[in-house]
Amino acid sequence: MATLFFISHPEVVVDPLVPVERWHLAPSGIERMRRFAGQPALSGLRQVWASTETKAIEAAGILAGRWGLGVEVLAELGENDRSATGFLPPAEFETVADAFFAEPQTSVRGWERAVDAQTRITDAMRGIVRQHEGGGDLAIVAHGAVGTLLFCALAGRPISRAEDQPFQGHVWSATLPDLAIRHGWEPIAPRA
Template sequence: MPRIARYLTHPEVQIDSLIDIRHWSLNAKGRARVAALAASDALRGTRHVISSDEVKATDTARPLAQALGADLWIRPALHENDRSATGFLPPDEFERTADRFFARPDDSVRGWETARAAQARVVGEVHRLLAQIPAADDAGDVLFVGHGGVGTLLYCALAGLPIDRRHDQLAGGGCVFAFDLPDGLPHGPWAPMESLIA
């Protein structure tokens, strides 16, 4: 059977407007969701966990890698789309800005990294990382842990879809999609992480 790669987004975070968003950690609900996934055998066979270096992503990846006895790689290039030009935005304002980010992929919306550039970065990094993992039969599955924005851009690229927020993850995060290796074709759209356990 072909090996599987999965892309999992971090679940709910502790929002603090006084802290750089790259340093936000998971809140109690997010930690509980990760703990439930770690306690299941849903990801059995995963040998490599590869995470963005943002705290909310590593808060998700570390317990899973530990439970699986898997290698954990931290890769800065898997970070969320660069929003440092605005920093924290109130939820309604953030959603409006994110809508524009996806709708105008070649434009820098309010100084954000463009969607096209973020897509090229994350797709390129995923391919580079997968090329570093041996293709032997016992190489196991791969779990990427990251963020909803760039995860959606990756999904669009793999599925051959134009950049569009219609393909975004479900509200609340903690969503996953899988794709076969080596062809990279997604099995389907985003699903809640709990769907792996059910």
């Protein structure tokens, strides 16, 4: 049975002067993604998708390049919309992110509601799976929060930060085409 891999981009260069969706992978993130991309378990990949955010495209490019594939992009795979606040210092970001998961029906400080982001990412992923041609494995390289929301939807679990990745650069997988969860978040590679 084929596999869907959902991969969150690894570490990025945080620059408060650059829009978050244009942040690039940090050298440590590039290295971790390269190590992940070389795993024999990924040799069945036939398609790689990414959100339109720079960090996801860069990570997807590393993965796709390793296996001689192109990258398809789709805006609906993007992270939850946080443009209302823009960049937040790490401690403040974590507090708002906690509220985002704890109050999924509420727009916390103008952020996209978790329930809306969950519907968007689930619909996008199902559309990709429906058109996935030729069988084989499929990778979606996107973001941690929407990856967690998608995982919760497929696993039949309530939205909860307890299901979130502990840090950037993780993967979970499900079987194709039935989308039964194989495993939850696991690091793509050890951090240096």
